[in-house]
Amino acid sequence: MQVFLQTLVSGLALGSIYGSLALALVLIYKATEVINFAQGEMAMFTTYIAWALMEHHGLSYWPAFGITLVLAFFFGAGLFAVVVKPLARASVLTVVMATIALLVILNGLAAWIWSPQLQFFPSPFPTTSWVIGGVHISKQDVGTFGVVLACLVVLWLFFRFTKLGLAMRAGALNPSAARLVGVRTSWLLALGWGFAAALGAVSGMMVAPTVFLTPNMMQAVLIYAFAAAVLGGLESPVGAVAGGIGLGVMLNMLGTYVHPVTSELRLPVALLILLIVLLVKPAGLFGRVVVRRV
Amino acid sequence: MKRYTHLIGFAVLVAAVVVAPFISSNYRSYQLGFVAIYLIALCGLDILTGFTGQISLGHGAFMGIGAYTTTILVVDHGWRDLWTIPVAGLVAGLIGVAFGLPATRFAGPYLALATFAIPLSLIGILKRYPHFTGGNVGKNLPQLHSEFGWHTNPSIWFYVVTWAVALVMFPLAYLIVRGRFGRALRAVRDSEIAATANGVSTASVKTAAFGISAFFCGVAGALYAIGITYVNPDTFPIDLSILLIVGIVVGGAGSLWGMVFGALFVEFIRISWGPGILDLFSKVHHIDTHAPGSGLVVYGVVLLLVLYVAPAGFAGLVHRLLTGRSAVAAWAKPRPPTPTDPATGAEGP
Numbered sequence: 001m002q003v004f005l006q007t008l009v010s011g012l013a014l015g016s017i018y019g020s021l022a023l024a025l026v027l028i029y030k031a032t033e034v035i036n037f038a039q040g041e042m043a044m045f046t047t048y049i050a051w052a053l054m055e056h057h058g059l060s061y062w063p064a065f066g067i068t069l070v071l072a073f074f075f076g077a078g079l080f081a082v083v084v085k086p087l088a089r090a091s092v093l094t095v096v097m098a099t100i101a102l103l104v105i106l107n108g109l110a111a112w113i114w115s116p117q118l119q120f121f122p123s124p125f126p127t128t129s130w131v132i133g134g135v136h137i138s139k140q141d142v143g144t145f146g147v148v149l150a151c152l153v154v155l156w157l158f159f160r161f162t163k164l165g166l167a168m169r170a171g172a173l174n175p176s177a178a179r180l181v182g183v184r185t186s187w188l189l190a191l192g193w194g195f196a197a198a199l200g201a202v203s204g205m206m207v208a209p210t211v212f213l214t215p216n217m218m219q220a221v222l223i224y225a226f227a228a229a230v231l232g233g234l235e236s237p238v239g240a241v242a243g244g245i246g247l248g249v250m251l252n253m254l255g256t257y258v259h260p261v262t263s264e265l266r267l268p269v270a271l272l273i274l275l276i277v278l279l280v281k282p283a284g285l286f287g288r289v290v291v292r293r294v
Numbered sequence: 295m296k297r298y299t300h301l302i303g304f305a306v307l308v309a310a311v312v313v314a315p316f317i318s319s320n321y322r323s324y325q326l327g328f329v330a331i332y333l334i335a336l337c338g339l340d341i342l343t344g345f346t347g348q349i350s351l352g353h354g355a356f357m358g359i360g361a362y363t364t365t366i367l368v369v370d371h372g373w374r375d376l377w378t379i380p381v382a383g384l385v386a387g388l389i390g391v392a393f394g395l396p397a398t399r400f401a402g403p404y405l406a407l408a409t410f411a412i413p414l415s416l417i418g419i420l421k422r423y424p425h426f427t428g429g430n431v432g433k434n435l436p437q438l439h440s441e442f443g444w445h446t447n448p449s450i451w452f453y454v455v456t457w458a459v460a461l462v463m464f465p466l467a468y469l470i471v472r473g474r475f476g477r478a479l480r481a482v483r484d485s486e487i488a489a490t491a492n493g494v495s496t497a498s499v500k501t502a503a504f505g506i507s508a509f510f511c512g513v514a515g516a517l518y519a520i521g522i523t524y525v526n527p528d529t530f531p532i533d534l535s536i537l538l539i540v541g542i543v544v545g546g547a548g549s550l551w552g553m554v555f556g557a558l559f560v561e562f563i564r565i566s567w568g569p570g571i572l573d574l575f576s577k578v579h580h581i582d583t584h585a586p587g588s589g590l591v592v593y594g595v596v597l598l599l600v601l602y603v604a605p606a607g608f609a610g611l612v613h614r615l616l617t618g619r620s621a622v623a624a625w626a627k628p629r630p631p632t633p634t635d636p637a638t639g640a641e642g643p
Contacts, residue, residue: 029403034403035403035406035407037351037406037410083598086602087601087602090601090605092403093347093349094601094605096349096403096406097349097539097543097597097601098598098601100351100536100539100540100597101540101594101595101597101598101601102594102598103536104533104536104540104590104591104593104594104597105590105591105594105595105598107587107590108587108588108589108590108591108592108594109587109591110587111585111586111587111590112585112586112587112588112591113587115585115586116586116587215587219414219532222410223410223411223414226407226410226411230404230407234403262422264418264419264421264422265418265419265422266418267411267414267415267418268415268418268419270411270415271408271411271412271415274408274411275396275397275408278396278399278404278408279396279399282399282404
């Protein structure tokens with residue numbers, strides 16, 4: 001029982017990280033029908049910015065965290081305006097290729113600017129743990145979960161209760177109708193990319209203390225986020241978060257209780273889950289089945 | 295192009311391949327051997343991406359599977375290295391079919407999503423079973439021995455072997471994409487609905503294309519292992535898979551001739567063209583152009599530029615020069631405006 005609870009808590013923390021990156025993917029997918037393959041590298045890049053703010057500019061953790069979120073927002077919106085918007089009429093495959101180009105460029109730039117060596121990224125939470133009835137609950141896990149959850153709640157409040165959020169939902173649901181009633185959809189898409197980049201930055205800064213900061217640190221996380229997004233349904237924000245948390249817990253449980261699944265097999269298992277979901281329930285657990293009109 | 299122009303083109307290619315080792319150094323011949331390897335891999339991937347319209351971001355992993363098949367057969371089972379090449383292709387092809395069977399059933403981004411996970415998964419699997427694959431350390435292959443009593447420099451022999459295979463695989467790819475099956479591939483790319491209506495089973499065509507492309511990459515990987523004489527989990531990183539797709543786009547997706555340029559690009563962008571471009575800039579600004587990561591930035595930027603300026607790649611540019619008409623790669627055609635269903639707000643196909 002002790003082991004079970006500990007596995008569960010760390011699975012929740014990891015899963016919330018996957019979930020936040022998955023939500024970033026879903027935000028962009030819903031708005032532009034594009035899978036942003038650069039999402040992980042954008043998160044990595046902004047995490048490096050946070051690291052540089054702390055390491056070279058002497059900021060403490062939370063100010064650096066806040067500044068990074070703001071920078072990430074403009075970074076994401078800027079990337080949309082410069083790279084993706086000119087391809088608005090191009091095929092989906094071209095846009096996907098453009099995001100892959102971004103992935104390559106950001107990965108290279110990070111290694112170029114900050115060197116590809118491992119860097120230590122601090123965690124704002126103490127490394128100690130609470131002991132409740134013999135169960136060690138790491139404060140870092142709880143903190144990670146809390147931060148991600150807080151960001152999600154803020155995002156939800158924005159989409160649910162502000163006029164801008166309503167406009168963004170309208171733009172994603174039916175762009176031409178939204179344009180007809182005066183919503184400037186291209187601005188909203190930039191806004192969506194900004195939010196996605198900021199969310200990605202949160203996931204990057206939360207995962208960096210455990211995996212160390214390198215230009216390749218988000219590659220695996222991106223794949224977990226893909227699997228999480230597909231698990232929840234690429235169209236569903238709630239599904240992305242639930243899928244991420246479910247995947248994190250599931251992988252942790254498999255790692256603890258199924259002996260042959262070692263840490264090297266986490267990714268192949270995630271890929272297997274992705275394939276099984278696509279086969280059994282292609283729309284995901286929370287997605288609705290899209291009927292294609294001929 | 296008409297059939298006879300293809301034949302003339304192929305004759306020119308063969309002539310160039312025969313002449314090249316006589317006018318270049320041994321080391322350059324060794325590099326050109328890798329161009330042959332990339333040509334095989336790119337032709338395979340082009341059948342999937344350029345002709346069938348399915349993006350794969352993981353075909354470097356099928357090269358890895360081919361390379362490991364060759365290495366394990368040679369090192370642990372005492373096979374002759376050349377005989378392992380077709381076996382490596384078949385193993386990679388079968389795994390490709392097994393993977394493609396579920397993955398190609400879905401339109402749109404799902405295949406790219408799933409394939410993106412293959413290279414990293416392969417690394418995990420290779421490390422998990424070290425008694426079979428050599429784990430982190432990998433395995434060393436003996437150097438390639440020349441056959442038939444020839445006494446040549448190993449680099450030249452490597453060149454001969456790789457181009458001999460490439461000059462079989464390249465026409466093979468041509469035979470695959472023309473005729474009935476090739477038309478089915480293009481039909482799936484251009485409109486799955488129309489393809490289905492005409493009796494093409496899209497799922498099985500896509501799976502077959504996936505298997506064929508994996509077969510080509512497996513052959514390429516076997517030659518790759520023979521060329522570098524070792525394999526380990528880091529030999530086939532995700533960067534390789536991405537570089538392959540970059541080669542497709544730069545060469546011109548949907549054109550096999552473009553792949554010749556794509557293969558040259560893939561081999562030389564890292565070792566000479568990329569640094570060359572950066573050196574131009576370093577004269578203007580004082581930047582460290584040989585820092586790690588700089589090469590990645592160059593080929594990412596080249597990919598972006600190609601997407602904006604010449605979406606049909608190098609083959610499209612040549613086509614434009616020869617015929618005066620602009621060519622748009624079929625996979626990069628602009629999407630038609632999607633009609634919106636007024637009742638539900640759901641977008642059409």
